[in-house]
Amino acid sequence: MENSPRFExxxxxxxxxxxxxxxxDLAGGMRLKYAANITPIRVMCSARVSPHFxxxxxxxxxxxxxxxxCHIGDCHxxxxxxxxxxRVAILRDLIEFLGISRERxxxxxxxxxxxxKYARVADExxxxxxGLGPSPISQILFRxxxxxxxxxxxxxxxxL
Amino acid sequence: MAGxxxxxxxxxxxxxxxxTRDTLAEVEQLTTGTVRYPLTKILIxxxxxxxxxxxxxxxxxxxxxxxxxxxxxxxxxxxKIITIGIPCTEELVQACKCENPQxxxxxxxxxxxxEFDRTDVERIxxxxxxxxxxxxxxxxxxxxxxxxxxxxxxxxxCDVCTLEDQPLVQRGEIPPELPSFHLTRAYHMAGRCVDCGxxxxxxxxxxxxxxxxxRVRESVKELLDYLPxxxxxxxxxxxxxxxxxxxxxx
Numbered sequence: 001m002e003n004s005p006r007f008e009x010x011x012x013x014x015x016x017x018x019x020x021x022x023x024x025d026l027a028g029g030m031r032l033k034y035a036a037n038i039t040p041i042r043v044m045c046s047a048r049v050s051p052h053f054x055x056x057x058x059x060x061x062x063x064x065x066x067x068x069x070c071h072i073g074d075c076h077x078x079x080x081x082x083x084x085x086x087r088v089a090i091l092r093d094l095i096e097f098l099g100i101s102r103e104r105x106x107x108x109x110x111x112x113x114x115x116x117k118y119a120r121v122a123d124e125x126x127x128x129x130x131g132l133g134p135s136p137i138s139q140i141l142f143r144x145x146x147x148x149x150x151x152x153x154x155x156x157x158x159x160l
Numbered sequence: 161m162a163g164x165x166x167x168x169x170x171x172x173x174x175x176x177x178x179x180t181r182d183t184l185a186e187v188e189q190l191t192t193g194t195v196r197y198p199l200t201k202i203l204i205x206x207x208x209x210x211x212x213x214x215x216x217x218x219x220x221x222x223x224x225x226x227x228x229x230x231x232x233x234x235x236x237x238x239x240k241i242i243t244i245g246i247p248c249t250e251e252l253v254q255a256c257k258c259e260n261p262q263x264x265x266x267x268x269x270x271x272x273x274x275e276f277d278r279t280d281v282e283r284i285x286x287x288x289x290x291x292x293x294x295x296x297x298x299x300x301x302x303x304x305x306x307x308x309x310x311x312x313x314x315x316x317x318c319d320v321c322t323l324e325d326q327p328l329v330q331r332g333e334i335p336p337e338l339p340s341f342h343l344t345r346a347y348h349m350a351g352r353c354v355d356c357g358x359x360x361x362x363x364x365x366x367x368x369x370x371x372x373x374x375r376v377r378e379s380v381k382e383l384l385d386y387l388p389x390x391x392x393x394x395x396x397x398x399x400x401x402x403x404x405x406x407x408x409x410x
Binding site for chain 2: 051052055056058059072073079080081082083085086087088089090091092093094095096097098099100101107136137140
């Protein structure tokens with residue numbers, strides 16, 4: 001990884017079905033160009049993003065995790081995003097204490113009409129993570145398991 | 161009171177024991193002891209079997225904090241429990257680095273209250289990120305996955321535990337995945353950890369778990385203004401959706 005000219009981060013984005021995923025769709029519909037490093041995963045609500053999902057994503061070698069939901073007050077389930085923000089805030093503190101920069105976990109409110117915001121956040125976040133470099137977890141995975149690509153682990157069975 | 165959960169001397173060591181009317185004679189062996197047990201956790205089982213009975217329990221300050229959290233999580237009913245507070249001995253307070261060893265309903269004289277000891281947390285917080293990560297991977301890499309921290313934790317009460325969930329935690333892998341296993345447990349301590357320190361005492365490989373959970377406790381206090389075990393009337397912020405006014409400040 002160190003020898004490659006430019007570090008391409010792997011970013012997992014958990015997008016809520018009603019706003020952020022529609023926003024991502026719109027960004028595509030508007031033919032906006034944005035960083036291809038983001039892998040969106042559609043969930044029904046930002047409150048559906050259990051902290052386990054985020055921890056799992058980091059453990060599997062993600063360099064950054066984006067949680068995207070509806071703006072406060074716009075949640076399809078009325079108050080789902082109220083809890084999502086609390087969870088992310090605590091988890092950000094926690095990963096920082098363990099030595100993973102808090103900037104690797106980001107929460108954004110992206111509405112269905114904000115395709116441009118989705119593209120902007122994707123670009124911004126990718127640049128930010130690129131500046132931070134590979135996640136320390138992906139580096140231990142790389143070292144210990146000797147896999148060809150950092151951060152790619154094969155699980156014996158199960159998996160999320 | 162149908163029964164009283166306390167410590168009884170067996171041989172020369174104190175063990176948890178439920179004193180009932182049938183075993184009244186054994187009250188002679190009742191002791192406050194110099195050891196700690198998660199008595200409230202044992203009480204959950206007894207209370208589940210006898211939901212209508214009044215139960216008494218010997219409470220150190222940490223037990224009492226745990227009791228408050230357990231009542232909030234509907235594991236125990238506060239109207240069915242009578243606590244008898246036991247202040248800890250000076251040696252125990254020193255050994256636990258306890259910030260507040262005073263239970264409310266006390267039968268003997270009050271002892272000292274100490275300042276919150278932040279030295280361990282600050283020492284780690286002052287490290288650089290890379291240093292911190294290698295410190296924690298070194299520490300957590302010692303883990304033999306005995307689940308001792310979870311088993312002794314007075315506020316770990318779930319019937320189904322995430323840490324045994326096959327998709328999240330691989331069976332038979334030692335050490336468990338770094339740092340997701342401990343990160344998961346630490347997250348679960350948010351809004352729950354009462355800072356009793358039993359986890360660190362129980363850990364056979366001396367991982368500074370208490371420091372980790374203390375940081376979580378501090379974050380919850382800073383971000384959501386909730387100190388588990390200290391506030392009887394507040395609803396734990398992670399159990400409710402809230403008012404939506406909370407914001408992440410950089």
